[in-house]
Amino acid sequence: MSTRPTTTVIDGIAHLVTNDPSLGPSDDGPPLGVIRDAAVVIEGDRVVWTGASRNAPAADDRVDARGGALLPGFVDSHTHLVFAGDRTEEFSARMSGRPYTAGGIRTTVAATRAATEADLEANLVRHLREALRQGTTTVETKSGYGLTVEDEARSLRVAARHTSEVTYLGAHVVAPEHAGDPAAYVDLVTGEMLDACAPHARWIDVFCERGAFDGDQARAVLTAGRDRGLIPRVHANQLGHGPGVRLAVELGAASADHCTHLTDADVDALASSAGRTVATLLPGAEFSTRAPWPDARRLLDAGVTVALSTDCNPGSSYTSSMGFCVALAVRDMGMTPDEAVWAATAGGAAALRRADVGRITPGARADLLLLDAPSHVHLAYRPGVPLVAGVWRGGVREV
Numbered sequence: 001m002s003t004r005p006t007t008t009v010i011d012g013i014a015h016l017v018t019n020d021p022s023l024g025p026s027d028d029g030p031p032l033g034v035i036r037d038a039a040v041v042i043e044g045d046r047v048v049w050t051g052a053s054r055n056a057p058a059a060d061d062r063v064d065a066r067g068g069a070l071l072p073g074f075v076d077s078h079t080h081l082v083f084a085g086d087r088t089e090e091f092s093a094r095m096s097g098r099p100y101t102a103g104g105i106r107t108t109v110a111a112t113r114a115a116t117e118a119d120l121e122a123n124l125v126r127h128l129r130e131a132l133r134q135g136t137t138t139v140e141t142k143s144g145y146g147l148t149v150e151d152e153a154r155s156l157r158v159a160a161r162h163t164s165e166v167t168y169l170g171a172h173v174v175a176p177e178h179a180g181d182p183a184a185y186v187d188l189v190t191g192e193m194l195d196a197c198a199p200h201a202r203w204i205d206v207f208c209e210r211g212a213f214d215g216d217q218a219r220a221v222l223t224a225g226r227d228r229g230l231i232p233r234v235h236a237n238q239l240g241h242g243p244g245v246r247l248a249v250e251l252g253a254a255s256a257d258h259c260t261h262l263t264d265a266d267v268d269a270l271a272s273s274a275g276r277t278v279a280t281l282l283p284g285a286e287f288s289t290r291a292p293w294p295d296a297r298r299l300l301d302a303g304v305t306v307a308l309s310t311d312c313n314p315g316s317s318y319t320s321s322m323g324f325c326v327a328l329a330v331r332d333m334g335m336t337p338d339e340a341v342w343a344a345t346a347g348g349a350a351a352l353r354r355a356d357v358g359r360i361t362p363g364a365r366a367d368l369l370l371l372d373a374p375s376h377v378h379l380a381y382r383p384g385v386p387l388v389a390g391v392w393r394g395g396v397r398e399v
């Protein structure tokens with residue numbers, strides 16, 4: 001009798017993206033560590049072997065990849081999935097010419113407060129399943145549509161039942177009942193609300209933007225969270241220039257997210273962090289708000305570590321598709337297909353400071369995405385096409 005977990009060999013992989021730097025760089029880009037004619041062996045929830053198909057060891061089960069490409073599951077390091085309601089009308093109005101501002105968030109706040117906890121959880125689960133079907137195996141998600149002590153804590157409790165990557169974003173916008181006194185709201189976010197929320201979260205975030213929180217307020221929020229053991233990440237420089245990116249680097253944030261409007265000093269700050277602060281680009285937001293694209297090429301050429309994420313939320317970026325974001329990044333942001341796929345997998349893992357995901361190497365979590373396509377390039381080459389042929393999460397085949 002053996003209690004050894006079941007082993008599975010996946011062979012017939014035309015193109016395996018490992019993101020293992022020890023396998024050497026691709027032609028001229030990030031270290032995708034591609035193995036052709038490859039196989040992967042998983043045991044329990046872990047990868048235990050990768051290599052050439054002809055050398056694959058025997059296993060209990062076998063899956064034939066039929067000449068497809070196998071990638072690490074996508075790591076979506078920036079979403080807002082604890083919400084209720086819908087903002088279809090706002091989207092339609094925007095596509096008719098009305099600009100996006102931070103204020104639309106309050107529409108979702110009202111709907112989220114009015115929802116039951118069961119409804120919030122069902123909506124979260126529905127979106128997580130939607131993302132999983134598209135190859136996303138790790139998801140970060142945030143509060144930020146409650147904006148009261150109880151509503152923020154409730155959002156984080158719900159999120160923490162489904163992911164370990166939970167972010168306290170009480171400082172999303174000033175709560176409507178504090179509109180006349182933002183300082184009092186910052187006191188609440190850094191005081192009683194933080195006390196109620198910190199036990200449920202790993203990260204703290206702030207929307208540092210005109211119309212949301214300025215540099216001093218953002219610093220107060222992030223340092224209060226850091227003092228409680230939460231690690232900072234920042235919504236920075238989305239709608240215009242501002243102090244968010246430099247603040248993120250100064251405070252050792254894991255990521256500065258959006259990075260659409262950057263000065264040379266912002267780019268230099270990110271580069272000088274040497275990967276400690278990842279620039280997380282969220283092209284779904286620019287797509288959905290018809291805004292200028294972030295310049296990924298400028299960041300990559302400066303040596304900045306770049307991640308891609310969906311920013312999935314009902315207002316400014318209602319897509320859960322990492323493949324769509326990869327395609328946008330390649331088409332409009334100056335990224336090569338290799339760079340975009342790395343950013344959507346290993347880049348997201350870096351933004352979440354995770355070494356166990358975003359790669360297919362012995363010891364990593366068996367989070368795998370099988371494409372019905374001969375290489376990862378097809379994610380950008382064939383945009384909008386349902387290429388996902390299989391998804392494993394923690395060694396369990398989910399799709």
Ligand SMILES: [Zn+2]
Pocket residue numbers: 078079080235311
């Ligand atoms: Zn966001």
